[in-house]
Amino acid sequence: MELGKVARLASVRFSAVLLILFPILWAYAPGIFNVYGFYLVSAYQVPALSLLSSMQFLLPLLVAITSAELLGMELSNGTLPTVLLRPVSRSQWLLAKLLVASVYPFAVLALFFVVSLLAGAPYGYGSFVGGTGLGQAGLLGQGTMPAAHALREVAGAYVVAAYSLVPVSLLGVLFTVVFMNAAGGALATLSVLIFMQLLVVFPGLTPYLLTTQLNAYAKPVANMGWVAALIALYCAAFAAVSVVLFERKDF
Amino acid sequence: MPTPSIEVDHLTKRYGQRPVVRDMSFVVNPGEVYALVGPNGAGKTTVIRLVAGLAFPSEGSVRMLGANPHQEPAVRRKLGAVVEAPAAFYPYLTGRGNLRLHGRLAGGVPEERVDEVLDMMELGNAAERRVGVYSLGMRQRLGVAAAMLTRPEVLILDEPASGMDPLSLHLVHSVLREAAANGTAVLLSTHHLDEVVAYCTRVAIMEEGALIDEVNLLDRRERYRVGVDRPHDARALLDTQPWIRHAAVRGEEVVFIPAEAGVIGRVSAALAEAGIAVFELTRDIFDLRGYYGERVSNERSRRSGAWSPDDPRMTGEREGEA
Numbered sequence: 407m408e409l410g411k412v413a414r415l416a417s418v419r420f421s422a423v424l425l426i427l428f429p430i431l432w433a434y435a436p437g438i439f440n441v442y443g444f445y446l447v448s449a450y451q452v453p454a455l456s457l458l459s460s461m462q463f464l465l466p467l468l469v470a471i472t473s474a475e476l477l478g479m480e481l482s483n484g485t486l487p488t489v490l491l492r493p494v495s496r497s498q499w500l501l502a503k504l505l506v507a508s509v510y511p512f513a514v515l516a517l518f519f520v521v522s523l524l525a526g527a528p529y530g531y532g533s534f535v536g537g538t539g540l541g542q543a544g545l546l547g548q549g550t551m552p553a554a555h556a557l558r559e560v561a562g563a564y565v566v567a568a569y570s571l572v573p574v575s576l577l578g579v580l581f582t583v584v585f586m587n588a589a590g591g592a593l594a595t596l597s598v599l600i601f602m603q604l605l606v607v608f609p610g611l612t613p614y615l616l617t618t619q620l621n622a623y624a625k626p627v628a629n630m631g632w633v634a635a636l637i638a639l640y641c642a643a644f645a646a647v648s649v650v651l652f653e654r655k656d657f
Numbered sequence: 658m659p660t661p662s663i664e665v666d667h668l669t670k671r672y673g674q675r676p677v678v679r680d681m682s683f684v685v686n687p688g689e690v691y692a693l694v695g696p697n698g699a700g701k702t703t704v705i706r707l708v709a710g711l712a713f714p715s716e717g718s719v720r721m722l723g724a725n726p727h728q729e730p731a732v733r734r735k736l737g738a739v740v741e742a743p744a745a746f747y748p749y750l751t752g753r754g755n756l757r758l759h760g761r762l763a764g765g766v767p768e769e770r771v772d773e774v775l776d777m778m779e780l781g782n783a784a785e786r787r788v789g790v791y792s793l794g795m796r797q798r799l800g801v802a803a804a805m806l807t808r809p810e811v812l813i814l815d816e817p818a819s820g821m822d823p824l825s826l827h828l829v830h831s832v833l834r835e836a837a838a839n840g841t842a843v844l845l846s847t848h849h850l851d852e853v854v855a856y857c858t859r860v861a862i863m864e865e866g867a868l869i870d871e872v873n874l875l876d877r878r879e880r881y882r883v884g885v886d887r888p889h890d891a892r893a894l895l896d897t898q899p900w901i902r903h904a905a906v907r908g909e910e911v912v913f914i915p916a917e918a919g920v921i922g923r924v925s926a927a928l929a930e931a932g933i934a935v936f937e938l939t940r941d942i943f944d945l946r947g948y949y950g951e952r953v954s955n956e957r958s959r960r961s962g963a964w965s966p967d968d969p970r971m972t973g974e975r976e977g978e979a
Contacts, residue, residue, distance in 0.1 A: 407758070407761065411747075414749055483745055483746070483747060483748065484741045484745030485745045485746065485747060487706075487709075487711050487740050487741060487745070488738075488739075488740070488741065488744075488745050488746075488759075488803075489762060490710075490711060491709055491710070491711070491733060491736060491738045491740065492733060492759070492762035492763050493730050493731050493732075493733040493734045493762075493763065493764060494730065494762055495730045496730075654713065656706070656711070656712035656713060657706065657711040657712060
């Protein structure tokens with residue numbers, strides 16, 4: 407039921423348009439060499455380029471806006487009290503919203519991945535000399551990259567990127583519970599992310615920051631266990647605080 | 658005595674230091690229609706939300722069918738409510754779609770029941786239209802339809818008549834009256850005093866978050882007045898009759914409540930037999946509007962310090978006398 411509502415959100419449609427336009431524009435942008443210092447040679451490099459260009463700001467922003475709107479839509483329609491009057495516990499209802507908010511980054515990244523891959527069609531889907539941009543050797547690579555390996559590398563990075571966006575999504579829900587409006591929820595989430603990015607001046611904190619985990623998609627697989635646990639901890643904390651606050655809210 | 662459907666006990670709600678509901682207590686029994694009236698900002702909506710379990714009391718308690726609605730959400734299976742004015746729905750879904758959604762949230766309602774409530778609220782023709790294009794009155798009727806969907810034992814409605822044309826208003830009145838006749842307890846807030854007099858059982862008058870008076874409208878509807886030459890003798894006589902429940906003097910008249918139907922004829926006969934001249938005997942139509950206005954302005958005067966403790970209207974004597 408909650409998933410059905412997501413498709414009707416204005417922010418979801420807006421995000422879909424951006425996520426479709428972005429890879430197409432980037433795949434054929436004339437200034438890629440000037441900015442990134444390389445030429446695209448394979449379709450598998452386009453998803454990597456899309457991710458590298460959007461993971462720091464665009465994707466967290468889109469995810470935060472939609473997750474805030476998940477609850478904000480119920481507030482603006484006035485349907486939240488109506489729903490809460492039915493024999494569903496508040497925590498049950500919010501957990502359904504949190505679940506949708508957790509799945510949403512995967513849906514966003516899946517669309518982004520497919521469109522990026524299709525946008526790179528003119529570069530070909532075969533093996534190529536160079537790298538996807540997401541492996542250890544970057545875009546230059548180490549000789550010939552087999553197509554299957556490239557696909558696996560890019561797809562894996564997208565899964566990790568989606569996973570690292572889940573706490574951002576849950577933070578959007580948490581702040582909407584706090585402010586009881588979607589704009590407040592989305593802006594507060596972005597403020598926190600920007601604030602965290604500024605905390606890099608404390609090197610001891612940096613490995614634990616949520617914003618640091620947004621780069622996890624480019625990390626070696628060996629370090630993933632620790633990163634996955636930290637992201638899970640962020641998710642659990644944001645979800646728990648959301649539920650506790652929501653349980654005590656007056657409507 | 659049946660278990661009350663709604664029990665509100667010393668309910669207080671504060672936002673910060675500001676109390677918006679002060680020490681309110683009342684009960685609503687099965688089959689009763691209980692109305693909350695009061696000026697804007699009196700706290701009616703807050704009481705409705707507290708009783709429905711949408712807001713938490715600062716002090717006191719609310720029980721619905723013997724359960725705390727916050728701790729036992731299952732009790733809401735027996736609740737139908739409209740707490741937004743106009744009633745809130747998903748604008749992109751049709752009227753039927755919204756009711757189906759409500760049905761699913763309530764644990765499942767057969768499609769026939771959806772058709773039934775749509776027809777009951779005369780929305781059958783608009784059922785397949787998106788709610789976004791509904792008029793205010795249609796939304797309100799759909800709200801009542803959604804509230805009636807599960808055949809609730811308790812109905813809570815905030816301003817159900819808001820934005821309705823006279824025909825829709827009449828329809829909602831009939832539906833609520835019928836629900837009450839079938840044993841549903843109805844709690845509503847309203848500004849329409851005429852609708853209150855027409856079908857409510859009791860009315861609570863609120864001012865500044867406090868319940869300043871509660872009037873039993875059943876008694877008021879059953880009240881008669883008789884103009885006589887010796888009102889005090891007439892009252893003494895009527896008060897001793899087993900078929901008179903209560904009699905009181907009001908100016909040159911005696912106001913009385915019969916204990917049973919069909920005794921009005923006996924009143925003039927008994928008075929005539931005692932040598933008391935009867936000038937007029939008629940039903941005493943309760944002027945709620947006037948009564949409400951007086952009670953609220955007296956309460957305001959009292960709060961501002963202009964109230965006299967001898968004012969009988971403030972001591973509860975009025976209710977006892979007439």
